[in-house]
Amino acid sequence: MNKPSAFLSKTEILDAAEQTLRRFGPDKTSVTDVAKLLGVSHGTLYRHFPSKAALREAVTERWLDELILAPLTEIAAAAAGNALEQLRKYIAKLIELKHHYAEQDSEMFKMYASVTEEASELIDTHIQRIISQMGSVIDKGIQEGTITPIAGTETIARSLFYATARFHHPSHAYEWHSGSIGQEFEQLWTILARGLAAVTS
């Protein structure tokens, strides 16, 4: 009855893993549960996910790539407009997406939050991609003369990412219910934008 794993696509495996994690919760899901759902042997699935942690990470990685990074990539790739405004939009979108999923898909969000606190390589890679995308917008701003090269491009991007952590880092989700949170980001952005803007005289 068991299918050989060669017939399983990565998508099928991740779909089954996500479905199982949603059904039983991250703490109670085992690799065996996912194997059962797919009708493959435990050993077959262990080759894909050597541990429960690997299972959680793989599903979180797909979630981050498809639901967080993909919409951000669109903003970073837009050619038109002022770079500083593009940067604001990029961070505002990151914040909007995090708040949306914290509220609308709290199961996945909690799993992502716990993977984040385990400080996995996967999260480092995800952050690095965001930093690189922000960096390319900053580069454009320096080229067009709207952003001052106050430091290296990556350094500036990283500073902005950290400066806005309260608004997008999952550990702060408990603070996002406050009605003034959107306004607080805009107020902070006013200072950051002024700190980045080239002085036009």
Place this chain on the structure above:
Amino acid sequence: MNKPSAFLSKTEILDAAEQTLRRFGPDKTSVTDVAKLLGVSHGTLYRHFPSKAALREAVTERWLDELILAPLTEIAAAAAGNALEQLRKYIAKLIELKHHYAEQDSEMFKMYASVTEEASELIDTHIQRIISQMGSVIDKGIQEGTITPIAGTETIARSLFYATARFHHPSHAYEWHSGSIGQEFEQLWTILARGLAAVTS
């Protein structure tokens, strides 16, 4: 054998609560344990601490007042020097103290972290005091002409507090082991200081 509570000072009660919390941990400490240590009745102590949560909050409050706020108050009260530099020192001290206690007194720090996530009034009050102190330094900077009144004083202070949350909010303690964290604060500060500084032409 039991003493009447009138003979107990607030300090004695808090000392006993802190000692008990350190011995048994925040989850296992009960109001009865503290009463036992003090040799008073359970009922007597309940008048001071109606719940375990109240016990944890009272001890956390003293810890925040004496070990975090007191050294910050000194910096805010200093009359000499440039306000922007004083503000940097204030935030750097806040960060230094948090990192120090996360490392050197991890029991108390963990209790403080959990009280923070319960989003208690006590934490709001503590943050409000910090915002007010930062606000008074910003006011001085506006008076002396080194800081631009880009927004209301409290708004600016709150933005700076949030912008640096990654460096002092207890949920980020797991990130503080990174060797580059001090440098990352300084890099962010460069942008913030530029965003706040009055343009001298």
